[in-house]
Amino acid sequence: MLHAVTSTSEKTERTRLSAADWEQGALDLIATHGVGAVAVESLAKQLGVTKGSFYWHFPTREALLKAAIDRWEKQTTDKFIEEVAPIADPRARLRELFRRTGHEAKSHAIYSALLRALDHPMARPVMARVTQQRMDLLVEAYRQMGMTKETAAYRARLAYAAYVGFLQLTLQVGMPRLEHDEMEAYVEHVIEALIPA
Amino acid sequence: MLHAVTSTSEKTERTRLSAADWEQGALDLIATHGVGAVAVESLAKQLGVTKGSFYWHFPTREALLKAAIDRWEKQTTDKFIEEVAPIADPRARLRELFRRTGHEAKSHAIYSALLRALDHPMARPVMARVTQQRMDLLVEAYRQMGMTKETAAYRARLAYAAYVGFLQLTLQVGMPRLEHDEMEAYVEHVIEALIPA
């Protein structure tokens, strides 16, 4: 009764929980099993408590979802801005972007999961914002490389579609799993194809 | 064995139903609202009957899902083979492939919906087969254009990822909807980027 069974992220030895703990737990669940897997009772059991606790912190399940997704949006937006935006040369910036997404594809599990839950009204606006931000980033880089407005827009759309599809094929479908060096070669191939010299 | 009309969501005539009608109805629902929206009672109401009818044709909801998905697999596989495979020149074949998927994106709604339901054990093997078949088609075309085995595999993967991502961004996310001529230009851009001269 005093031992809290841990989730994927190790931190839950505190006997009492806060709203942030629930949000993080929800995000873990979303990343591993999708939005639909976020059920109040199962999440409560996973955190070592019961639903009685949950409904003290949140009025409803939707409220938890909203809080969790908003939290994720802030995290991912900040990270994007501070890690790739500072790179001056547009080609180097794009290359870095591609290499990152290729290597740590797992960290994009939440984005991929939310992509599968767009019928849910909660996810739509957030995904629209996040996607738009990233697209703008791509368009800007391509424009700095000398492309016209239209060409840059199309190329950005193509690149981002390749990213989204890559996540789907890698995370959802079995797909012949690429190993590290194969992945490396694939990423370089993509860079060569989508970043003109 | 031909049956009544019931093409798309249209109120059906007072005729009796067959298993095929239920399967087609399920496919329509999948295309518009996803696999999760296939509920026995609501589908029955949509077809103008009650569940009593359903359980005469199918033993369970899963059986309907399996039948519907299998039916779709056959349709899409046959269509793919007879419409693009015959084209001799690999570049022309690829171009035709890209143009098709660009123009009638709506007809790929089921593929996109099933992509979002891969956690369901029913969809996995079907999607694995369909995806593999299409990937093979791409790889073969690229090989015929003189690429090495590795390069062709990477390029095929990139192209297919772009296809899958395109579906997601177009069908699920709002995304600045492309109009006909814009779409045309985008498709040509993709062709230029992914089919080397």
Added chain:
DNA sequence: CGCTGACCATACGGTCGAGTATGGTGTTGG
């Protein structure tokens, strides 16, 4: 004509998960 079987309606039972009601327990400030 009357029987048979395909097709359908109605009513009921069972499960699962969200949300509510209410009371209990540990921590903390006055």
Added chain:
DNA sequence: CCAACACCATACTCGACCGTATGGTCAGCG
């Protein structure tokens, strides 16, 4: 030390669906 509050448990209700049981109707043979 003892209220007050934050956090949690237990035991419900309620609605959405799946699946079952059983009886009704219409078409087409024999």
